[in-house]
Amino acid sequence: MAYAFSLGDVAFLRSAEGRNALAGCAELDPTRIADVEAARRIVGERAAAVLETVALRRKARAKLDADDWLFTGDALQQASASAVARHRAARLEGLDVHDVTCSIGADLAELARVARRVVGSDLDEVRLAMARHNCPGVPLVRADALRPVSRGTVVVADPARRDARGRRWRPEDFAPPLGELAEVYAGRELAVKVSPGLDRAALPWADEVELVSLDGQVREACLWTGDLATAARRATVLRSDGPQWTVTSDEPDDVGAGEPGEWIIDPDGAVVRAGLVKHYGARHGLWQLDERIAYLTGDEPPPGVRAFRIVEHGPYQEKSLRALLKRHEIGRLEILVRGLDLDPDALRKRLKLGGPREATVVLTRIGRSPVNFLCQASRIPA
The missing domain is CATH 3.30.2130 (VC0802-like)
Incomplete structure (x- = not known):
């Protein structure tokens, strides 16, 4: 079971003492009893929080440009890879943006680089405290995504798709539910991250569905509305070691079937x-x-x-x-x-x-x- 961070844990990890503890335990292996005991000697009662952070930072290296960030296990799992978040943020460059499910700040950090103004909100106090560490200088507020606290902004959302019972597949089971999210923000431009396999027919309010892959693996889909949408369907292919490209449903599709070529x-x-x-x-x-x-x-x-x-x-x-x-x-x-x-x-x-x-x-x-x-x-x- 994943470690449940407290606000006290986050405050400690952000302190000078916590930073020293993380540095002192950076090479320890949380799966080895001897290393766990060593962490307890170094840190005391916060050893579990420190070791979990060490383990999550190692895991995050393959996904995020975030060496000194704070995470929860669930938040890291759902966070967009930095390359994917960067691509999505680029479509919002120069706009005012409100990330209404900002979590630990994976999308927020990329939005802050390019948006004219950006604000983040979340209901989870621990994740918000982590986002304050991960995204210094970005305004953050504790708020329910279904109770708007901003006006005139593009709304970015990444609804939770897991609970204690596992992955949720129906849009109405997401947190917040996709239909309610679209209804609450009707008339405002939306960018909503969802699972790649979600049925488009269940999302009549989405003007564009974009599928995004990174290094050959389909990572996520994003639903775009209003003027943010530029095609009904889009595929974007990102690579860590090469150029990215996109293809849309507006392009010609006049190909048939024939004998094999070379x-x-x-x-x-x-x-x-x-x-x-x-x-x-x-x-x-x-x-x-x-x-x-x-x-x-x-x-x-x-x-x-x-x-x-x-x-x-x-x-x-x-x-x-x-x-x-x-x-x-x-x-x-x-x-x-x-x-x-x-x-x-x-x-x-x-x-x-x-x-x-x-x-x-x-x-x-x-x-x-x-x-x-x-x-x-x-x-x-x-």
Whole structure:
């Protein structure tokens, strides 16, 4: 069970004594009994709060630009990665913004860099105290998101999607519920972070749904209203080591299905979830293998993607695939599947691979027929 921080814990961690304690325990491992005992000798009764903070800071490094921040476990889990929060804040540059569920300040910190004015609020006193540490100089107030305390601002919200029983999936079960949030702020521009898999049909008030991925993993969706919305659907692809790009439903989608080209392209998950595979294909001169399957094909892959050059393809049967892989001396195999009910890990074990070479096999269907493509993967320069 996650440690429950108190206001006293936060006050201690922000003090000079607390900062010294954190520095003294920074290399300790909270899972080792000897290190826990060492922390108790150094810190005394606040040892648990210090060790939890040490552990959360380590975990946060892969997600946030926040080395000296304070967190709760739940708040860190729900916080947007800094790159994603930075992208969302960029769409609000120069505006007056109120983050009505600011929590420990992951979005607030990025908004403060670009917004004309920004204010944060939350009901949780402990998280607000942490936000004061994490976002110095940003005005903060304790307030219920469903009881407006600002006027004339864009409203940013990140409703809680977990409780003691686990993840909540229905918009009405979020805290605050999405429908009530939209009703309370009717007439004001909204930017609301939600789960990527949320059903668009349940969100008639959202003018734009944006799916965002980071380094190949779909991280979240954001609902935009009013003048903030610039397309009905948008996919944004962010990378830590390269350029970002976006594709929208306003772009052409006049691609059909045809014979395989030289390459297969598996579009980023944000593109697939946003229903923009055809739009992405049209932008890059690609077409589909099958109109109901998200794989694209063409003779020249887009820049900056991992694409799969087709070596050989034909009807899929496990026996014939095993023979194909043996003939090509494939010992290490990546298996990609769309449109077929197959478990890649179970199939890999049954194939009994052996050989010095590696490859990717793409398993899908064209019409009703299962097919396999033996490919070599390549990272295309940006």
